[in-house]
Amino acid sequence: QSESPTNHFPNNTLIGKLASAEIATASVGNAGIINNPDRYIHGCYSKGPIGTVQLLLDQNKLKTLGCTRRSPQVVIFGVRKGGTTTLRDFLSFHPQLSVTDTEIHYLEFLSRKSDARHPYATKFLYGERGNSVRVIGGEAYSNIFQPMERLKTYASLMPYSTPRQLVVEKTPKYFVCKNCPILLHRMIPDCKLIAILVDPVKRAISDYLDILRGYDHIEKIIFVVLG
Numbered sequence: 001q002s003e004s005p006t007n008h009f010p011n012n013t014l015i016g017k018l019a020s021a022e023i024a025t026a027s028v029g030n031a032g033i034i035n036n037p038d039r040y041i042h043g044c045y046s047k048g049p050i051g052t053v054q055l056l057l058d059q060n061k062l063k064t065l066g067c068t069r070r071s072p073q074v075v076i077f078g079v080r081k082g083g084t085t086t087l088r089d090f091l092s093f094h095p096q097l098s099v100t101d102t103e104i105h106y107l108e109f110l111s112r113k114s115d116a117r118h119p120y121a122t123k124f125l126y127g128e129r130g131n132s133v134r135v136i137g138g139e140a141y142s143n144i145f146q147p148m149e150r151l152k153t154y155a156s157l158m159p160y161s162t163p164r165q166l167v168v169e170k171t172p173k174y175f176v177c178k179n180c181p182i183l184l185h186r187m188i189p190d191c192k193l194i195a196i197l198v199d200p201v202k203r204a205i206s207d208y209l210d211i212l213r214g215y216d217h218i219e220k221i222i223f224v225v226l227g
């Protein structure tokens with residue numbers, strides 16, 4: 001029995017409006033699929049409370065929707081501590097966007113290709129897209145220098161999307177990666193870029209505190225000092 005999904009966000013906020021629009025689309029476009037009031041369909045996924053995103057299990061439905069992994073058409077880059085996570089999270093509610101839920105770092109990985117055997121290179125590739133480590137670290141590894149292979153690998157790190165959705169990834173570190181712009185331009189010439197810039201002093205303080213948060217004992221001292 002179908003029930004309407006619930007919008008957990010106030011309707012007078014941006015996030016609430018996006019969530020309502022998405023739910024409306026999901027309810028109309030996928031009537032009969034939603035049978036849990038706490039879940040709704042977003043492109044190729046079923047979404048619920050935070051951390052409960054699932055790929056649609058029905059293979060026929062995925063096929064009908066044209067779900068596959070596509071390379072990004074939009075890349076959010078920099079700056080670190082600029083609010084890029086909030087922007088990504090807001091955008092992820094839009095029904096016509098399929099947005100990564102982790103930072104991908106793939107362009108940075110490519111730009112370090114001369115240093116690719118360094119453990120840091122494989123550390124970048126992780127997450128819900130699971131097999132990404134194997135794609136890069138396994139036999140396909142030597143192929144990453146071929147342009148088509150690069151594009152295929154980049155696509156393999158993206159979430160599933162329908163042909164009607166734009167694929168969005170965000171990795172703030174591309175902002176300080178010298179070769180990333182040219183690598184991206186060669187692979188996806190018409191890719192749109194979104195940058196957030198913040199007063200460098202505010203950003204530096206935010207970054208500094210974020211680093212310190214990794215060290216419990218220092219954090220306490222700093223916050224006492226800062227009052």
Ligand SMILES: Nc1ncnc2c1ncn2[C@@H]1O[C@H](COP(=O)(O)OS(=O)(=O)O)[C@@H](OP(=O)(O)O)[C@H]1O
Nearest residue numbers: 079080081082083084085086087172205206207210
């Ligand atoms: N809407 C809005 N307006 C202004 N500032 C905002 C907004 N959303 C998030 N933030 C602040 O952005 C900081 C986190 O930035 P990022 O998500 O880019 O961090 S990261 O680089 O991905 O780690 C983090 O800063 P700090 O509070 O100094 O840690 C957030 O508070």
